[in-house]
Amino acid sequence: MRDSALAHAYAVIMAGGSGTRFWPLSRRRRPKQLLTLLSKETLLEETVGRLRGFLPADRIFVYTSELLKSACARCLPDIPRRQIIAEPAARNTAPTIGLAAHEILRRDPDGIMIVLPADHVIRKAARFRRALRAACHWASVQGRSVTIGLKPDRPETGYGYIQKGRRAAKLDGEQLFVVGRFTEKPRLETARRYVASGRYLWNGGMFIWRAATLLRNLERATPEMASGLARISAAGGVRATRALRRVFPRLENVSIDYAVMESISDCYVIEADMGWSDVGSWAVVHDLARKDRDGNARPRGSLSLDSRGNMIIAPHKTVVTVGIKNFVIVDTEDALLVADLARSQDVGKAVQELARLGRKGLL
Amino acid sequence: MRDSALAHAYAVIMAGGSGTRFWPLSRRRRPKQLLTLLSKETLLEETVGRLRGFLPADRIFVYTSELLKSACARCLPDIPRRQIIAEPAARNTAPTIGLAAHEILRRDPDGIMIVLPADHVIRKAARFRRALRAACHWASVQGRSVTIGLKPDRPETGYGYIQKGRRAAKLDGEQLFVVGRFTEKPRLETARRYVASGRYLWNGGMFIWRAATLLRNLERATPEMASGLARISAAGGVRATRALRRVFPRLENVSIDYAVMESISDCYVIEADMGWSDVGSWAVVHDLARKDRDGNARPRGSLSLDSRGNMIIAPHKTVVTVGIKNFVIVDTEDALLVADLARSQDVGKAVQELARLGRKGLL
Numbered sequence: 160m161r162d163s164a165l166a167h168a169y170a171v172i173m174a175g176g177s178g179t180r181f182w183p184l185s186r187r188r189r190p191k192q193l194l195t196l197l198s199k200e201t202l203l204e205e206t207v208g209r210l211r212g213f214l215p216a217d218r219i220f221v222y223t224s225e226l227l228k229s230a231c232a233r234c235l236p237d238i239p240r241r242q243i244i245a246e247p248a249a250r251n252t253a254p255t256i257g258l259a260a261h262e263i264l265r266r267d268p269d270g271i272m273i274v275l276p277a278d279h280v281i282r283k284a285a286r287f288r289r290a291l292r293a294a295c296h297w298a299s300v301q302g303r304s305v306t307i308g309l310k311p312d313r314p315e316t317g318y319g320y321i322q323k324g325r326r327a328a329k330l331d332g333e334q335l336f337v338v339g340r341f342t343e344k345p346r347l348e349t350a351r352r353y354v355a356s357g358r359y360l361w362n363g364g365m366f367i368w369r370a371a372t373l374l375r376n377l378e379r380a381t382p383e384m385a386s387g388l389a390r391i392s393a394a395g396g397v398r399a400t401r402a403l404r405r406v407f408p409r410l411e412n413v414s415i416d417y418a419v420m421e422s423i424s425d426c427y428v429i430e431a432d433m434g435w436s437d438v439g440s441w442a443v444v445h446d447l448a449r450k451d452r453d454g455n456a457r458p459r460g461s462l463s464l465d466s467r468g469n470m471i472i473a474p475h476k477t478v479v480t481v482g483i484k485n486f487v488i489v490d491t492e493d494a495l496l497v498a499d500l501a502r503s504q505d506v507g508k509a510v511q512e513l514a515r516l517g518r519k520g521l522l
Numbered sequence: 523m524r525d526s527a528l529a530h531a532y533a534v535i536m537a538g539g540s541g542t543r544f545w546p547l548s549r550r551r552r553p554k555q556l557l558t559l560l561s562k563e564t565l566l567e568e569t570v571g572r573l574r575g576f577l578p579a580d581r582i583f584v585y586t587s588e589l590l591k592s593a594c595a596r597c598l599p600d601i602p603r604r605q606i607i608a609e610p611a612a613r614n615t616a617p618t619i620g621l622a623a624h625e626i627l628r629r630d631p632d633g634i635m636i637v638l639p640a641d642h643v644i645r646k647a648a649r650f651r652r653a654l655r656a657a658c659h660w661a662s663v664q665g666r667s668v669t670i671g672l673k674p675d676r677p678e679t680g681y682g683y684i685q686k687g688r689r690a691a692k693l694d695g696e697q698l699f700v701v702g703r704f705t706e707k708p709r710l711e712t713a714r715r716y717v718a719s720g721r722y723l724w725n726g727g728m729f730i731w732r733a734a735t736l737l738r739n740l741e742r743a744t745p746e747m748a749s750g751l752a753r754i755s756a757a758g759g760v761r762a763t764r765a766l767r768r769v770f771p772r773l774e775n776v777s778i779d780y781a782v783m784e785s786i787s788d789c790y791v792i793e794a795d796m797g798w799s800d801v802g803s804w805a806v807v808h809d810l811a812r813k814d815r816d817g818n819a820r821p822r823g824s825l826s827l828d829s830r831g832n833m834i835i836a837p838h839k840t841v842v843t844v845g846i847k848n849f850v851i852v853d854t855e856d857a858l859l860v861a862d863l864a865r866s867q868d869v870g871k872a873v874q875e876l877a878r879l880g881r882k883g884l885l
Contacts, residue, residue, distance in 0.1 A: 183842070460881075464872055465865070473858060477884055479546070479872045482862035483849070495836060495853055497860055499845035502828070509827055509842045518823075521840055 164299035165292065167269045170214055171259040173364075174203055174223040174231055174277035175249060179510035180440050180503070183494035184472060187522050192278035193230055196444050203277045204234050209284045213291065214273075220262065221277070222246060222255045244397050248408035252364070253418040254384060257377050258407070260370040261392040271298050272373065274366040274415070280447060282434025290431045293333035294367035297427060304376070305367040306338070306420070308360025308428040309435045314350035317439055319343055319362035319416060321428050338426040341416055360428060363435055366415065373419070380422045384410050441487040441503035445470035455480075470500060494521055527662035528655065530632045533577055534622040536727075537566050537586040537594055537640035538612060542873035543803050543866070546857035547835060550885050555641035556593055559807050566640045567597050572647045576654065577636075583625065584640070585609060585618045607760045611771035615727070616781040617747060620740050621770070623733040624755040634661050635736065637729040637778070643810060645797025653794045656696035657730035660790060667739065668730040669701070669783070671723025671791040672798045677713035680802055682706055682725035682779060684791050701789040704779055723791060726798055729778065736782070743785045747773050804850040804866035808833035818843075833863060857884055 177190045185191055192203040200208065203221075210219060221243045223231045228245040235243065244262075246255060256274055263270035273291060281287045294305040308321045322339030329335070341362060345353060353359035368376075378385040387410050394402035411418070420426060436443060448456035448470065455463050457471040458478065466480040473490035480488070487503055489496040498506060513521050540553045548554050555566040563571065566584075573582060584606045586594045591608040598606065607625075609618060619637055626633035636654060644650045657668040671684045685702030692698070704725060708716060716722035731739075741748040750769050757765030774781070783789060799806055811819035811833065818826050820834040821841065829843040836853035843851070850866055852859040861869060876884050 462872055462875055462879075464868065464875070476855070477857045477876075477881070478860070479857065479869075479876075480860050481868050481872055482865035483860055486846070486860065488858070488860055490853070490858055492839070494840045494842065495851070495858070497841070497843050497846055497849070497851055502845035505827065505844050506842075509825055509844055512825055512827070513840075513842075518840070 164271060164295040165213075167267055167299070168214060168218065168271045168273055168291075168295045169263045169267070169370075170210055170219045170273045170275060171256065171263075172203070172206055172219065172221045172275050172277050173252060173255060174206075174221050175227065175246060175255065176276075176278055177224075177249070179507040181444075182506055182510045183491045183496050183521070184489055188226060188230065190227070190278075191438070193227065193234065196438060197280060197447055201234050202280070202438070203231060206275060206277045206279070207235055207238065209281060209287060213288050217242070220244065220259060222259060224249060241398075246407060247404045250407065250410050250412045252415040253377070253381070253413045254388070254407060254410040256366075256373065256415050257384060257388040257410075258391065258397065260373045260377075261388055262396055263370040264374065265392070265396060268371070269299075270370045271295050272366075272368060272370050274364070276364045276437075278438065279363065280434070280436045280438050283432075286431065286433040289331060290333055290429045290433065291367065293330040293335070294429055296330060297328070297335060297429075298367045298369055298372070301369075302372055302375075302425055303368070304372060304420070304423060304426045305335075306426065306428050307363055307365040307367075307433075308336075308430050309363050310430060310432045311354045311359065311361050314347060314354045315361070316344055316347050316350050318437070320345060320350075320353050320359045321362050323358050323360060323428060323430065327427055334430045336428050336430065338420075338428050341421045360430055361435075362416065363437070364416075366420075376419050376423050380419050381411060381413070384413075384418070439504075441470055441489070441498070441506065442500050445487070445500060468500070527634060527658040528576075530630055530662070531577055531581065531634045531636055531654075531658045532626045532630070532733075533570075533573055533582045533636045533638060534619065534626075535566070535569055535582065535584045535638050535640050536615060536618060537569075537584050538590065538609060538618065539639075539641055540587075540612070542870040544807075545869055545873045546854045546859050546884070547852055551589060551593065553590070553641075554801070556590065556597065559801060560643060560810055564597050565643070565801070566594060568643070569638060569640045570598055570601065572644060572650060576651050580605070583607065583622060585622060587612060604761075609770060610767045613770065613773050613775045615778040616740070616744070616776045617751070617770060617773040619729075619736065619778050620747060620751040620773075621754065621760065623736045623740075624751055625759055626733040627737065628755070628759060631734070632662075633733045634658050635729075635731060635733050637727070639727045639800075641801065642726065643797070643799045643801050646795075649794065649796040652694060653696055653792050653796065654730065656693040656698065657792055659693060660691070660698060660792075661730045661732055661735070664732075665735055665738075665788055666731070667735060667783070667786060667789045668698075669789065669791050670726055670728040670730075670796075671699075671793050672726050673793060673795045674717045674722065674724050677710060677717045678724070679707055679710050679713050681800070683708060683713075683716050683722045684725050686721050686723060686791060686793065690790055697793045699791050699793065701783075701791050704784045723793055724798075725779065726800070727779075729783075739782050739786050743782050744774060744776070747776075747781070802867075804833055804852070804861070804869065805863050808850070808863060831863070 225245040324337035324339040327335045454468040461478040464481045468485040470487045485500045588608040683705045687700035687702040690698045817831040824841040827844045831848040833850040848863045
């Protein structure tokens with residue numbers, strides 16, 4: 160039964176994101192999922208790599224933007240080109256997932272979709288695949304929606320949380336719980352309470368369900384979006400470029416969490432500890448990176464005198480630091496960032512300012 | 523009489539220095555005197571520029587190294603090429619000044635030489651020229667050696683000091699004192715005492731004397747060096763390349779201060795306040811540079827968020843800083859320095875380390 164569930168599983172990798180927090184390394188044409196932050200592979204390559212031996216390449220779909228499609232394809236030579244799909248507009252996750260569900264359903268009426276962000280880090284890949292296996296099994300039963308909840312280790316206010324309800328099952332050592340509720344990014348006080356209670360998990364944006372289940376839930380929750388998606392599908396799906404370009408950009412710009420997960424009742428969460436991070440800032444990259452004994456993550460050949468806790472990226476030159484602590488230094492061909500690592504969340508503000516000044520070449 | 527003294531005046535600009543404190547902007551082939559730190563001109567160009575209208579170009583000599591000769595010539599198109607002289611080895615200031623004295627004497631038995639470092643800043647050029655005029659006049663009288671003493675405004679331990687003796691004269695408003703003594707770089711306590719006493723001036727390495735006077739003093743103080751220089755001169759001077767290459771590198775490596783000034787008795791100092799600085803580190807460049815209202819000296823087009831008191835040089839890219847204070851950032855094609863501005867004296871240590879590691883391309 161489990162294997163039969165896996166035989167119908169399809170990955171839907173969400174690779175359309177844009178962001179500014181990794182500027183100047185990240186740019187409009189090279190957002191976070193296309194960066195090599197912690198290994199020689201981009202986060203997108205790592206995301207696909209984690210599915211190796213779990214799903215065949217012809218059941219892996221990548222949804223991205225027109226701007227990024229070629230770059231995604233270059234990074235993923237093993238994925239058939241027609242499975243790398245460019246959306247004509249950024250409409251958040253719900254329209255993308257709905258579109259993907261139609262594509263899978265067209266191919267396999269019993270298709271199960273595994274929705275995965277392209278720009279997260281998961282250190283324990285085997286643990287991750289075990290959770291996916293259990294989730295696919297559970298989702299193969301009519302009508303069940305499954306998500307992966309990450310064990311929180313700090314009161315992070317940048318994430319959504321999932322409240323665990325009663326335990327529903329144990330599968331291959333994986334704990335499945337009924338979802339109490341999904342909550343948006345909490346205030347610090349609330350986040351502290353959540354973590355202390357032991358009853359909340361982080362929402363990592365990974366969802367597993369039958370394509371048919373998702374479409375039924377979407378129909379119930381947002382009938383207008385569902386009918387738009389049905390029109391695209393009736394015209395021929397993602398290859399019907401005209402219909403896609405006409406209808407998709409007008410679909411409601413909304414996340415799957417908000418559109419569906421918060422409104423359905425039969426939802427399950429697998430509690431997992433898989434070395435997950437959404438890698439939200441340079442400070443997080445520094446936490447995860449390999450460091451010298453002074454806590455500097457820095458290129459070979461750089462020189463560090465009385466310097467501690469720095470995150471240095473400079474692929475093309477020798478960096479010398481003297482007496483600096485807890486900095487992020489990122490050097491690229493046309494731009495250099497030097498920031499307090501604790502302020503790395505504010506890098507986005509600088510990029511907004513560059514945009515306001517019309518410095519388009521730097522965005 | 524004053525004008526007649528000036529008619530015999532020759533500038534000897536000491537442009538052979540090498541240094542590491544302005545790395546990575548300064549390199550072996552581009553030391554401080556060839557950098558544009560505070561204006562669009564190199565310090566060497568500014569040094570020559572301050573003599574414009576005071577001395578004709580054919581009475582300005584530049585002494586430098588073989589490595590730097592072409593670069594000096596490129597910067598100074600108005601100076602006749604034969605007056606830009608490459609020494610075959612670096613032997614500190616005494617041998618260079620002796621060599622220059624012979625060259626001047628060959629041309630003008632009454633020649634007065636004005637020895638000037640090529641890598642200092644003098645903000646009040648008119649004040650500087652007034653002091654030089656008085657010095658030339660005073661030096662034209664048989665046997666007098668004159669130096670310019672700078673009014674200290676802090677207990678700097680990196681400079682030599684000159685003790686003022688009795689006042690000897692007042693010329694065009696310039697105060698001339700007998701020199702009590704020259705002292706080497708003092709300890710902080712001593713420097714504090716010097717400055718508080720009001721009786722000490724900084725030694726800026728500017729000397730004015732008749733060429734004949736200098737040679738006589740050199741003969742008395744270091745007869746061996748004097749005889750070596752006489753041999754070079756007898757062979758034809760700086761154009762007698764063979765003699766120069768054979769003899770010059772074996773002359774004693776010693777400063778004019780140590781070889782001559784500290785041993786002669788009839789020495790005078792003109793007290794001057796001419797906006798002088800030896801520009802000894804990035805911190806000094808920051809002090810002297812034009813700054814934004816947050817105290818940042820930074821390129822046009824750079825972006826500075828919550829950043830104060832920084833010195834930023836990056837001619838070829840956009841620099842964004844977030845939350846950093848009192849740092850020096852210097853970006854060049856192959857190297858990037860990020861250092862605590864208060865530690866900018868230690869930049870040299872980093873360069874030593876690069877040398878030890880055999881990173882020759884970066885030196």
